[in-house]
Each structure stands twice: as structure tokens, then as C-alpha cells.
Amino acid sequence: MPLSPERKKEYFERMKALLTDYKKCFIVQVDNVGSKQLQDTRKALRGQAEILMGKNTMMRKVITNYVEEFPDSPVQQLIDICKGNIGFVFTNGDLGDIRTVLESNVRPAPARVGGIAPSSVTIPKGPTGCDPGQTAFFQTLQISTKISRGQIEITNDFQLIEEGTKVNASQAAILKKLNICPFTYGLILQSVYDNGSLFDAKVLDITDDVLTAKFGEALSMVASLSLILGYPTAASIPHSIANAFKAVLAITVGLPSYTFPKADPYKAIVCGDAE
Structure with missing residues (x-):
């Protein structure tokens, strides 16, 4: 049943207000999500985020009008995302916290003939x-x-x-x-809009620990290449100094009449083993 002109006006004003008040949002797929489940999700997000559903044509129209009114707004990229059975979850809070709430609110569902299996x-x-x-x-x-x-x-x-x-x-x-x-059905995260940037929701899987590990791997690779090429970099210099110390130490251990403070413990070990 189509919306009345009054309801359409209310919807346009509400979505415009959400686009103005919030700088972040999830674009979610809502296939097989019932009204009761959606209502429970709204309750769980109360005070943290707002869910907006609607026809794609209406949402695209609102965004288009918003961009015409505010040409510098980056929300224009949301127009192309309005495809399929989707909705918006607007927030100014932590995306990780909102994601946890959305992914926890799922319902078991039977297999339906002709449906596409979301999992094996x-x-x-x-x-x-x-x-x-x-x-x-x-x-x-x-x-x-x-x-x-x-x-x-x-x-x-x-x-x-x-x-x-x-x-x-x-x-x-x-x-x-x-x-x-x-199967379990709920709001499936497709994309994330954050202060003008639009990216896949899977990016949120990249935690600080993952970034630290990847940075460590890259640093090790740069250091290895620098040492092989003989080209000093900030990553390779500590290794170069360590290698130089090992070379000097090896020579010093073999000289009975010469030593230096840092070499004394190692010479003591070698001399002790020799005795």
C-alpha cells in the first residue's frame, strides 16, 4: 500500500534529519527479518542508533534532494548502495559496539523450499x-x-x-x-559509511592486534630486503648494529690481550668453557 502524501513528507523529513545529525551508518540487508525481530533490534539500539527502512526509490530521492541542498555533502555515494532489500542504521557511537548488537540479534529459522542457503x-x-x-x-x-x-x-x-x-x-x-x-536470520552488515568514507563491513574485522601483526610482518620484510641490498633503513639499522657487534665480539674473544667492557661476560664464558 503506497504512503499518503503526509506520510511521505514525514519520511523525507526524518531521513533528512538523520543524514544531518549522524555521521556514521551501517547499510544492512534485511532479507527474512520479521517485524518483531526488527522491533527487538530497535529496542536494543535505543539511545545508541536509529534504524531506517523504506523503499529504495524514496531513499534515493531523499539523498538526491539532500545533495542538491548541500552540494558539499559526501552522502551522494549512498545513492548507489540503495539496491535490494536494505536499510540504514545511523549512529554517532562506536561502530564496533553497534555491530555487536546487530549481530547478536538473530533468530533461528527453518529451511524454506526455493530459498538460498546462507550457510552450509x-x-x-x-x-x-x-x-x-x-x-x-x-x-x-x-x-x-x-x-x-x-x-x-x-x-x-x-x-x-x-x-x-x-x-x-x-x-x-x-x-x-x-x-x-x-539457519539464523538478522540484519546482515553490507557496508559502512563513516564521515564521508564508504567501505565494506568486513573492514571492521581488522582489530588493533591484526594491524600490529601486519605491521610487524611488513617491518621484518623491509629489514630483510635492506640487509640483503646493503641499503640502510630505520628498520635494518638495529640489525646492522647487532651484526657489527657480533663480528667485533668474535674477534675480541680470540684476542687474549684485548677486551672491552661489553665483551667481558662473553670472554668469561668462552674462557670458562675452554678450561
Whole structure:
């Protein structure tokens, strides 16, 4: 049902206010997310962020009008992101905290015929609770079974569905029979807008520890190349000094009549071993 002119005006004004008041937002995919789940997510984010849903055409129109009114605004790049079943989560808080709330608010869901599997599904081995008369059903799907204690038992873990494939009727039926809800649905983070920069949400996986480790790897590589090429850099100089000390120490240890303070402990060890 289309919105009335009054409701459209309210929506335009609200989105314009959000674009003005907030400098960060998540672009989220909302496939298979029910109204109750969305309401619970709004409650969890109260005071930290605001969720905005709507038709893509309306959102693109609001952003276009906003850019025309404020030509220097970088929000124009959000126009092309308004595709598919998406929404916005606006915030000025820590993106990591908001992400934690969004990813924690998920719901288990059954496999639906014709739906695309968001993840692979494996049926675990063990008793199924099904009577022996239903063995043929499992055989149709090539699931190895045996009869144990009056019920069908799956003998090995069986991968039933691969990620990204369509769920067929037989797969959905056996999961329902086994009372398995294999999928979880919630707001899926697609992109992040932060003070004019638009990037993939996976960038948030890069923590300080990851950056530190990557920097250490790069520093080691620069030092190695510098030493091989004989070209001193800030990364290689500590290694060069250490290597020079080792060379001087090796010569000093072999000279009984010469030493220097830093070499004394090493000479004592060598002389002690020789004795």
C-alpha cells in the first residue's frame, strides 16, 4: 500500500534529519527479518542508533534532494548502495559496539523450499527419533543409516546443503522431520559509511592486534630486503648494529690481550668453557 502524501513528507523529513545529525551508518540487508525481530533490534539500539527502512526509490530521492541542498555533502555515494532489500542504521557511537548488537540479534529459522542457503547445513550422526518405516526417505537422499533401538540412526555426519545453493523440497522436508532449524536470520552488515568514507563491513574485522601483526610482518620484510641490498633503513639499522657487534665480539674473544667492557661476560664464558 503506497504512503499518503503526509506520510511521505514525514519520511523525507526524518531521513533528512538523520543524514544531518549522524555521521556514521551501517547499510544492512534485511532479507527474512520479521517485524518483531526488527522491533527487538530497535529496542536494543535505543539511545545508541536509529534504524531506517523504506523503499529504495524514496531513499534515493531523499539523498538526491539532500545533495542538491548541500552540494558539499559526501552522502551522494549512498545513492548507489540503495539496491535490494536494505536499510540504514545511523549512529554517532562506536561502530564496533553497534555491530555487536546487530549481530547478536538473530533468530533461528527453518529451511524454506526455493530459498538460498546462507550457510552450509550438515546433519549430525546419531539417533533421529524416526521409526524404521521411514528408512526409504533417508535412502532417497543417500544418507547412510542403521536401525538401533527401534529407530533410525544416522551413521555419519552428512552435508545436506551447500552454502549459496537453493533448498529443494526433500532437503526442507527432512530438516523439518528432524526438527532442525539450520539457519539464523538478522540484519546482515553490507557496508559502512563513516564521515564521508564508504567501505565494506568486513573492514571492521581488522582489530588493533591484526594491524600490529601486519605491521610487524611488513617491518621484518623491509629489514630483510635492506640487509640483503646493503641499503640502510630505520628498520635494518638495529640489525646492522647487532651484526657489527657480533663480528667485533668474535674477534675480541680470540684476542687474549684485548677486551672491552661489553665483551667481558662473553670472554668469561668462552674462557670458562675452554678450561
